[in-house]
Amino acid sequence: MLARMTGLLSGPVDLWDRVRNRIELVGARSDPPAPPATPRPLATVLQAAGDALGHDLVSLARPSELEDARGAGGGTPFERFYDASDALAQLCYVLCRALAPNAAVETGVANGVTTAHLLAGLGGSGRVYSIDWSPGGPRRRRPVGSLVPDALRDRWQLEIGPSRRLLPRLVRRVAPVGVFVHDSLHTYRTMRAELEAVTPYMDRPSAILVDDVSHNAAFSDWCKATRPAYDALVATELEDHPIGIALLL
Numbered sequence: 001m002l003a004r005m006t007g008l009l010s011g012p013v014d015l016w017d018r019v020r021n022r023i024e025l026v027g028a029r030s031d032p033p034a035p036p037a038t039p040r041p042l043a044t045v046l047q048a049a050g051d052a053l054g055h056d057l058v059s060l061a062r063p064s065e066l067e068d069a070r071g072a073g074g075g076t077p078f079e080r081f082y083d084a085s086d087a088l089a090q091l092c093y094v095l096c097r098a099l100a101p102n103a104a105v106e107t108g109v110a111n112g113v114t115t116a117h118l119l120a121g122l123g124g125s126g127r128v129y130s131i132d133w134s135p136g137g138p139r140r141r142r143p144v145g146s147l148v149p150d151a152l153r154d155r156w157q158l159e160i161g162p163s164r165r166l167l168p169r170l171v172r173r174v175a176p177v178g179v180f181v182h183d184s185l186h187t188y189r190t191m192r193a194e195l196e197a198v199t200p201y202m203d204r205p206s207a208i209l210v211d212d213v214s215h216n217a218a219f220s221d222w223c224k225a226t227r228p229a230y231d232a233l234v235a236t237e238l239e240d241h242p243i244g245i246a247l248l249l
Helices: 002-006 010-028 042-053 065-073 086-099 115-122 148-153 163-172 188-201 216-225
Strands: 101-105 127-132 156-160 177-182 204-210 230-234 243-248
Touching: 010 188, 042 086, 042 230, 065 216, 086 115, 086 177, 086 204, 086 243, 101 115, 101 163, 115 127, 115 148, 115 177, 127 163, 127 216, 148 156, 177 188, 188 204, 188 216, 216 243
Parallel strands: 101 127, 101 177, 127 156, 177 204
Antiparallel strands: 204 243, 230 243
């Protein structure tokens, strides 16, 4: 009866995770707002970030290699609303190409747009570690990462559960992390918790990407506390959905 009422529960830990998620979403209504800022065009950020890293990032950028698959829309388990922007996908690819990390970590997968671009950018080396979680409803039953090519899946590890529980132990296990991407629950509490969890385990040089930073002040507060060598907001094709980028050198 309890399982029927609460959905696909796997035990008391899962039940607690879902209760905590609901409480967090209610509390997010009072999250501190993001400070006013003007996102920069992707090309401008690629030039500046490349200068900071000593890499020609502009020459590495290319149109989304999965655009045709994403355009199919109905052929993926998750609606396109859940897909990463073209700008975020390109940043994932370019930064992995430039930094060639042994480990890239992301939170939030859905159809797997960012996952596929991270893997493609890594080429034949490095692994991608992903965390994804749907706390309830029909999304919980959908397959994750459908856009990840079969040829790249042997270098991809997926864990299912909330990032606040799984991420700290994951980054300790796979450190150093060369690229980290946040695209999971966009509350101040989760975004800040993820950034605090990964920061001590980031490689040098390394890059952090945070999607939808306009939701709250988590990214700007983390930048003030951490003082990365370079940080900026990147405009996307989606209105009011900028990406935060930070470089640790």
